[in-house]
Amino acid sequence: MLIKELKLYNYRNYTRKTVSFDPELNIIIGPNGIGKTNILESIIIVSNTKSFRTNNDQNLVKKDCEFSKIELSSDTDRYKVVLGNKSKSLYINDVLIKKSSEFIGKLNAILFKPNDLEIFVQAPNERRKVLDIEISKVSQSYIRSLLQYNYLLKEKNRLLKETEVNETLLETINEQMVPLIRTILEERDSFFETINRHLSSFYNKISAADSEIRIVYRKCCEASDIADRLRDAKEKDLYYHYSTFGPHHDDYGFLMDGRELNSIASQGQKRMTLIAFKFALIEYIKDKIHKIPIVLLDDILSELDRENQERLIGIMPADAQVIITNTDIKDLNIHKKYKLIDLKEEAHV
Numbered sequence: 228m229l230i231k232e233l234k235l236y237n238y239r240n241y242t243r244k245t246v247s248f249d250p251e252l253n254i255i256i257g258p259n260g261i262g263k264t265n266i267l268e269s270i271i272i273v274s275n276t277k278s279f280r281t282n283n284d285q286n287l288v289k290k291d292c293e294f295s296k297i298e299l300s301s302d303t304d305r306y307k308v309v310l311g312n313k314s315k316s317l318y319i320n321d322v323l324i325k326k327s328s329e330f331i332g333k334l335n336a337i338l339f340k341p342n343d344l345e346i347f348v349q350a351p352n353e354r355r356k357v358l359d360i361e362i363s364k365v366s367q368s369y370i371r372s373l374l375q376y377n378y379l380l381k382e383k384n385r386l387l388k389e390t391e392v393n394e395t396l397l398e399t400i401n402e403q404m405v406p407l408i409r410t411i412l413e414e415r416d417s418f419f420e421t422i423n424r425h426l427s428s429f430y431n432k433i434s435a436a437d438s439e440i441r442i443v444y445r446k447c448c449e450a451s452d453i454a455d456r457l458r459d460a461k462e463k464d465l466y467y468h469y470s471t472f473g474p475h476h477d478d479y480g481f482l483m484d485g486r487e488l489n490s491i492a493s494q495g496q497k498r499m500t501l502i503a504f505k506f507a508l509i510e511y512i513k514d515k516i517h518k519i520p521i522v523l524l525d526d527i528l529s530e531l532d533r534e535n536q537e538r539l540i541g542i543m544p545a546d547a548q549v550i551i552t553n554t555d556i557k558d559l560n561i562h563k564k565y566k567l568i569d570l571k572e573e574a575h576v
């Protein structure tokens with residue numbers, strides 16, 4: 228998977244901007260606030276349809292403008308996202324794509340960013356978001372099951388709030404939920420299984436350590452118990468007036484040598500764990516769709532010492548297109564051929 232060219236119109240700080248990329252390594256430099264992260268953010272929007280910095284698309288539209296447009300040409304397709312006031316239109320090769328599930332993940336990109344560290348301390352729903360986005364990008368059945376499950380969950384919660392709950396309807400909803408929950412649990416199981424197969428080895432390669440890093444998946448139940456558990460939860464659901472059981476309560480945590488990583492690891496070790504997690508994610512995507520995602524590193528390298536920078540660049544998948552941002556090229560220890568995109572110079576052209 229390769230990005231050839233990106234065009235932004237009225238997006239964030241850009242009125243019009245065209246950036247062409249090298250198929251291998253690209254380094255975007257420029258001072259704070261010039262728009263480096265904005266470029267990576269626009270690529271992620273083409274990948275996920277959502278920003279990682281805001282839930283409000285209006286923030287993406289340039290100040291005092293009505294709409295913005297992101298156009299991205301890959302080696303195979305042309306993607307377009309038009310963001311307006313409360314509306315978002317998605318196109319592939321000029322064809323309007325009505326279901327976002329048919330757009331998400333067509334361009335697959337993995338982003339490394341400094342505040343990834345939040346994953347250790349965030350609320351479970353934020354951690355689940357990371358999980359759902361990554362699996363959705365590679366599995367149509369997951370995204371469809373998740374959307375349907377969330378729809379039924381809303382219906383169920385609405386029903387449970389009524390003074391006289393229609394229990395027959397409640398049971399029908401539960402029955403409809405069973406196969407959806409099964410798909411969600413199986414896909415999440417397979418996700419963690421693949422990630423865990425790679426996590427320790429990437430961690431040890433990046434940090435030159437010898438540790439065991441694992442993710443524990445704290446799931447609502449085993450796939451074989453779903454129907455029973457939904458039935459068992461009924462009394463509790465009726466008492467609390469909401470759905471107390473299901474994959475919408477799932478969570479996961481990182482372990483280092485069998486202990487809760489967040490409580491024992493240093494900042495540097497946490498950072499390396501997340502970098503290893505992203506590398507394991509690349510392997511998961513390769514496994515599932517047999518394509519190598521585009522790798523985006525936002526301000527990550529300058530946080531590492533020169534030795535770790537070199538190790539990190541060294542273990543990038545050989546065929547991956549990589550886009551790195553940093554304020555200054557002098558801080559980087561890179562011995563490969565790269566294309567330099569200097570936003571400060573371009574701003575003066």
Ligand SMILES: Nc1ncnc2c1ncn2[C@@H]1O[C@H](COP(=O)(O)OP(=O)(O)OP(=O)(O)O)[C@@H](O)[C@H]1O
Binds near residue numbers: 259261265286290526
């Ligand atoms: N909707 C918007 N309209 C106009 N300008 C915006 C909008 N949203 C963000 N900006 C501007 O975009 C700039 C931030 O860009 P960005 O975060 O990409 O910078 P950066 O180059 O990554 O900086 P840093 O090195 O600090 O990470 C800021 O100047 C901000 O004011």
Ligand SMILES: [Mg+2]
Binds near residue numbers: 264265525526
């Ligand atoms: Mg930035």
